[in-house]
Amino acid sequence: MLDSEINEQLTAAANVGEGDVVLEIGPGTGSLTNVLIIAGAFVLAIEKDPHMATLVSERFSETERFKVLKEDFVKCHIHSHMLSLLASIEPSSADSRYAKVVANIPFNISTDVVKQLLPMGDIFSEVVLLLQEETALRLVESSLRTSEYRPINIFVNFYSDPQFICKVPRTKFFPQPNVDAAVVKFKLKQPVHYPSVSSTKSFFSMVNSAFNGKRKMLRRSLQHICTPMEIENALGNVGRPATSRPEELSMDDFVKLHNLIVKV
Ligand SMILES: C[S@+](CC[C@H](N)C(=O)[O-])C[C@H]1O[C@@H](n2cnc3c(N)ncnc32)[C@H](O)[C@@H]1O
Numbered sequence: 001m002l003d004s005e006i007n008e009q010l011t012a013a014a015n016v017g018e019g020d021v022v023l024e025i026g027p028g029t030g031s032l033t034n035v036l037i038i039a040g041a042f043v044l045a046i047e048k049d050p051h052m053a054t055l056v057s058e059r060f061s062e063t064e065r066f067k068v069l070k071e072d073f074v075k076c077h078i079h080s081h082m083l084s085l086l087a088s089i090e091p092s093s094a095d096s097r098y099a100k101v102v103a104n105i106p107f108n109i110s111t112d113v114v115k116q117l118l119p120m121g122d123i124f125s126e127v128v129l130l131l132q133e134e135t136a137l138r139l140v141e142s143s144l145r146t147s148e149y150r151p152i153n154i155f156v157n158f159y160s161d162p163q164f165i166c167k168v169p170r171t172k173f174f175p176q177p178n179v180d181a182a183v184v185k186f187k188l189k190q191p192v193h194y195p196s197v198s199s200t201k202s203f204f205s206m207v208n209s210a211f212n213g214k215r216k217m218l219r220r221s222l223q224h225i226c227t228p229m230e231i232e233n234a235l236g237n238v239g240r241p242a243t244s245r246p247e248e249l250s251m252d253d254f255v256k257l258h259n260l261i262v263k264v
Contacts, residue, residue: 004031004035005172006104006130006168006172006183007031007032007034007035007104008035009165009166009168009183010032010035010102010103010104010128010130010183011032011035011036011039011102013102013128013165013183013185014100014101014102014126014128014185016036016039016040016041016100016102017039017040017041018039018040019040019041019042019089020039020040020041020042020099020100021041021042021044021082021085021086021089021099021100022036022041022042022043022044022099022100022101022102023043023044023045023046023078023082023099023100023101023102023103023124024036024043024044024045024046024101024102024103025045025046025073025101025103025105025109025113026045026046026047026048026073026103026104026105026106027043027045027047027052027056027068028047028052028056028104029052029055029056029059030055030056030059030060032102032103032104033045033056033059033060033066034060036102037060037063037065037066041065041100042065042066042085042089043065043066043067044067044068044069044081044082044085044099045066045067045068045069046068046069046071046072046073046076046078047068047069047070047071048070048071048072048073050070053068053069053070056068067085069081073105073109073112073113073116074109074112074116078116078117078120079120079123082099082120082123082124083123085099086099086123098123098124098125099123099124099125100124100125100126100127100128101117101124101126101127101128101129102128103128103129103130104129104130105129105130105131107131107132107135107179110129110131110132110135111135111152113129114127114129114139114152114156114186115155117186118155118156118159118160118186118188119159119200120188121159121160121188121189121190121191121193121194122190122191124188125187125188126185126186126187126188127160127185127186127188128165128183128184128185128186129183129184129186130168130181130182130183131181131182131184132179132180132181132182133167133168133179133180133181133182134179136164136181136182136183136184137164137182138150138152138153139152139153139156139162139184140156140162140163140164140184141164144247144248144249144250145247145248146247147247149246149247150211151204151207151208151211153251154204154207154251154254155204155207156186157251158194158195158200158203158251159186159188159189159194160186160187160188160189161186161187161189162184162185162186162187163184163185163186163187164182164184165182165183165184165185166182166183167180167181167182168180168181168182168183195251195252195255196255196259197255197258197259198258198259198262198264199262199264202258202262202264203254203255203258203262206222206225206254206257206258206261206262207246207254209221209222209224209225210222210246210249210254211246213246215245216245217243217244217245218231218235218244218245218246218249218257219231219232219235219242219243221246222261225261225262226261230261231261234257234260234261235257237256237260238253238256238257238260239253240253
């Protein structure tokens with residue numbers, strides 16, 4: 001069972017208020033759901049365990065502000081569910097076209113959640129998650145020239161502005177796990193504000209190839225795209241040395257490099 005303080009922190013981090021539409025993943029018995037509903041939100045929850053889903057649906061049967069889908073988040077068509085929910089709710093403010101995600105997710109689906117939700121800036125304004133602290137730091141704080149800098153950091157910054165809200169020590173949980181957690185907020189960019197690339201698919205494919213040979217220079221690891229000479233010239237145009245390795249390039253550098261060497 002979670003300390004109620006954590007549910008309050010998650011709800012406050014997303015600034016949940018009257019009329020907000022919130023997606024919750026894995027409500028369990030509904031302790032966070034309850035805080036969200038009290039804050040005035042309409043909650044759409046996705047719960048994989050049918051028994052839990054029935055329990056939580058019974059718990060909130062008195063309110064019209066709660067709906068639960070008995071589905072696995074990883075296989076669920078979030079986009080269509082959210083669009084029909086948003087269309088069914090009377091808009092109370094200009095911002096009510098956008099929903100929020102507030103969730104205390106099982107840690108084993110953290111990457112799936114981040115990869116699925118961050119590119120949904122057309123329906124969500126922010127995604128607030130309780131993550132394992134180590135994952136939170138890797139997603140939010142890893143920066144250039146560190147051994148932790150990975151394609152997922154480029155992905156996170158492409159689609160959002162991430163913020164580490166607070167650490168949640170393991171002592172706040174019962175039973176106590178053997179890792180600490182953290183609240184993280186991803187403010188999602190709207191699609192018009194994504195960095196300008198001709199194709200996101202080819203952009204992330206180039207970034208992944210670059211990091212596949214992490215210790216390799218880009219002029220070697222991207223040879224399947226164009227010649228080493230063309231890569232060196234493009235790096236020069238980006239203002240980077242011809243011998244650059246992937247961990248030396250910021251997201252903006254990768255965007256510029258992609259636009260110079262990939263013709264789609
Ligand atoms: C750590 S979370 C929930 C804790 C709950 N929010 C609370 O405040 O007590 C565990 C819940 O996520 C559900 N769950 C696990 N994997 C899921 C998935 N892939 N999709 C949806 N729900 C999932 C589990 O059935 C369980 O109810």
